[in-house]
Amino acid sequence: MLTYIVKRFVGMAVVMFIVLTVVFVIVRLAPGDPAALMLGPEATPEDAMALRERLGLNRPIFVQYVGFLGQIASGDLGSSLFFNRPVLDVLAGRAEPTVFLSLFSLIIAIVIALPIGLVSAYTRGSLFDQASVSTAMLAASVPSFWTGLLFQQYLATKTGWFPVAGYGGPDADFFDRMRHLILPSVVLGIVNSALILRFSRAAMLDVLSDDFVRTARAKGMSEWRVVLRHALKNALIPIVTVVGLTFALLISGAVVTERVFNLPGIGSLVVGAVLRRDYPVIQGTLIVVAGLYVLINFLVDMLYLAIDPRVKY
Amino acid sequence: MVDAPAIPRTEAPPALAKDIVLEAQNLSTHFVYKTRTAKAVRDVSFTLQKGRTLAIVGESGSGKSVTSLSAMRLLGPTGEIAGGSILYRKRDGTVVDLARQSQAAMRKIRGREISMIFQEPMTSLNPLFTVGDQIGEMLLLHERLAAPDIRRRVIEMLNLVEIPGAEQRLDDYPHQMSGGMRQRVMIAMALVCHPALLIADEPTTALDVTIQAQILDLIRRLQRELAMSVLFITHDMGVVAEVADEVAVMYAGEVVEQAPVKDIFAHPRHPYTLGLLASIPNARRDFDAAGARRRLVPIPGTVPSLYAMPPGCAFAPRCPYAVQPCGSPVHLERIAPKHLSRCIRAGEL
Numbered sequence A: 001m002l003t004y005i006v007k008r009f010v011g012m013a014v015v016m017f018i019v020l021t022v023v024f025v026i027v028r029l030a031p032g033d034p035a036a037l038m039l040g041p042e043a044t045p046e047d048a049m050a051l052r053e054r055l056g057l058n059r060p061i062f063v064q065y066v067g068f069l070g071q072i073a074s075g076d077l078g079s080s081l082f083f084n085r086p087v088l089d090v091l092a093g094r095a096e097p098t099v100f101l102s103l104f105s106l107i108i109a110i111v112i113a114l115p116i117g118l119v120s121a122y123t124r125g126s127l128f129d130q131a132s133v134s135t136a137m138l139a140a141s142v143p144s145f146w147t148g149l150l151f152q153q154y155l156a157t158k159t160g161w162f163p164v165a166g167y168g169g170p171d172a173d174f175f176d177r178m179r180h181l182i183l184p185s186v187v188l189g190i191v192n193s194a195l196i197l198r199f200s201r202a203a204m205l206d207v208l209s210d211d212f213v214r215t216a217r218a219k220g221m222s223e224w225r226v227v228l229r230h231a232l233k234n235a236l237i238p239i240v241t242v243v244g245l246t247f248a249l250l251i252s253g254a255v256v257t258e259r260v261f262n263l264p265g266i267g268s269l270v271v272g273a274v275l276r277r278d279y280p281v282i283q284g285t286l287i288v289v290a291g292l293y294v295l296i297n298f299l300v301d302m303l304y305l306a307i308d309p310r311v312k313y
Numbered sequence B: 001m002v003d004a005p006a007i008p009r010t011e012a013p014p015a016l017a018k019d020i021v022l023e024a025q026n027l028s029t030h031f032v033y034k035t036r037t038a039k040a041v042r043d044v045s046f047t048l049q050k051g052r053t054l055a056i057v058g059e060s061g062s063g064k065s066v067t068s069l070s071a072m073r074l075l076g077p078t079g080e081i082a083g084g085s086i087l088y089r090k091r092d093g094t095v096v097d098l099a100r101q102s103q104a105a106m107r108k109i110r111g112r113e114i115s116m117i118f119q120e121p122m123t124s125l126n127p128l129f130t131v132g133d134q135i136g137e138m139l140l141l142h143e144r145l146a147a148p149d150i151r152r153r154v155i156e157m158l159n160l161v162e163i164p165g166a167e168q169r170l171d172d173y174p175h176q177m178s179g180g181m182r183q184r185v186m187i188a189m190a191l192v193c194h195p196a197l198l199i200a201d202e203p204t205t206a207l208d209v210t211i212q213a214q215i216l217d218l219i220r221r222l223q224r225e226l227a228m229s230v231l232f233i234t235h236d237m238g239v240v241a242e243v244a245d246e247v248a249v250m251y252a253g254e255v256v257e258q259a260p261v262k263d264i265f266a267h268p269r270h271p272y273t274l275g276l277l278a279s280i281p282n283a284r285r286d287f288d289a290a291g292a293r294r295r296l297v298p299i300p301g302t303v304p305s306l307y308a309m310p311p312g313c314a315f316a317p318r319c320p321y322a323v324q325p326c327g328s329p330v331h332l333e334r335i336a337p338k339h340l341s342r343c344i345r346a347g348e349l
Ligand SMILES: Nc1ncnc2c1ncn2[C@@H]1O[C@H](COP(=O)(O)OP(=O)(O)OP(=O)(O)O)[C@@H](O)[C@H]1O
Pocket: B031, B038, B040, B058, B059, B060, B061, B062, B063, B064, B065, B066, B067, B076, B078, B079, B119, B235, B306
């Protein structure tokens, strides 16, 4: 068990190393002078020269690469050109809405999708099943910004039940800030519930026709017990995978939702950084998000281990 | 007894002779799909006496599993009992028609009154729970025992089905066991609450020959010790000879012959049974006196499709004795006190 986890950590380190190398190559070897690119068309050659010096772009590429890896390894993601602060600080300052938005919408997606998926599979072909499958398809095919605008219109502007947008201003307390996340979380949750719903339904359908489900029934137990104990646990194996995947997708989904609801999260930060060509911020965000993906993957594998005794480690 | 009489659908409790524990009367089971209906079991009748073993034998696809799943009422969403009845005498002596019980009533019968061992030992256990857990669940469901008592009873049961090192194997998962071990676990699970009737659907088909013999011995020994009746399903005449008291031969969803086991082997009265017997491999008989290999005699032709059953005798297209009247419906008839055959030429065979 311990050796398995150590092995996994080594594997994760390798993946991160590859990610870092790719990021490095993309940023340093992109056509054009990165310094000029960062500074924009109005910059003078002297400015570009100074920036190149500051970023160490005049050193040999290999030295730059080693320096870059060393810098990242020591936890330093560089400094934002725009904010003039360490990238890590900038990211930390913007993390809260994104983290809670992703978390809430994942919970909402699971709470919507899992029970409906299970009931759908159990009542396969019924009116409920058909309705839920088509609704899920609809929810998945409507762009989240549109759902967002619709919700803003009807649940915020017209009724005043929820704040329309924003994060409550600089002196908002934690609860006020979280209140601002309700609507965006519901929007993002609904959009992402579609995938989880389809997977839970398919997984459950699969399991319900397995021989051991018939064995469970032959033992004389209630249908509740058959489904919730014997079938669901088996269906969870594929469901956990798709939930992990959804969580990863949520991070990118958050970008759009944050824009629509004007939340000061990582999504808005990245969009701003791209427009301002703030390369250290873009690079830093890429690395952090890649790290998160790797971590989620690891957590999913740990869940497999907890659910399925057949998984070898 | 030309036409099988329709079963009166009265509310009065169904009658069943005293020594009989299970009786199928003109049972028909269909699988209904949008475009067509598979009549998997047609007009099947048989009787099982208390404490005895009735073997249902027939080739693959003849409806053996569907018959047993009908009795358990585990046919799945598409299966339905289209006619007939399956009378069962409960422990308390009351007779119920399994074909007309609600699923709620069936839940009280399954596991406690009637247990079933399935054909597929590799997939019939839940891969995510330990075998101890799965056997113990029966005691939890039907006897509401506390954890330590459950553990003790499960260990007892594992010892009874001769799983060595029961105390350790208890915490194993199914994938850590061989097929033979898993089938023993299935047997332990089926028998732990001492059912009155065991339905064993080809419990040894998936196992190799030596394990097969051990499992058969085990079932017979437990049957004696627990005074159980057994409905034993197999396609193997060799197994029939070993376990059965009575035999019902099935072909294409129908029972074509039922008789005590010695009569089936000594005087088969249906051409299909004759064919089955001729196709058993037998180490001694397969070589003649000179040591030359005798050829097995397979039955020519194939089983008719469920969707295209001939109107008359289903075996007629493959039958060497077929004559023109075989084209109209043939019924299971009593040709001797304990011998039934669905063949118009039964007397000549
Ligand atoms: N769920 C189902 N839907 C449609 N047809 C079915 C279904 N289950 C069984 N059948 C059909 O019913 C017939 C009898 O099947 P059954 O499983 O009872 O055969 P069997 O005698 O047990 O054969 P085997 O020795 O292979 O187990 C087969 O033709 C099979 O295709």
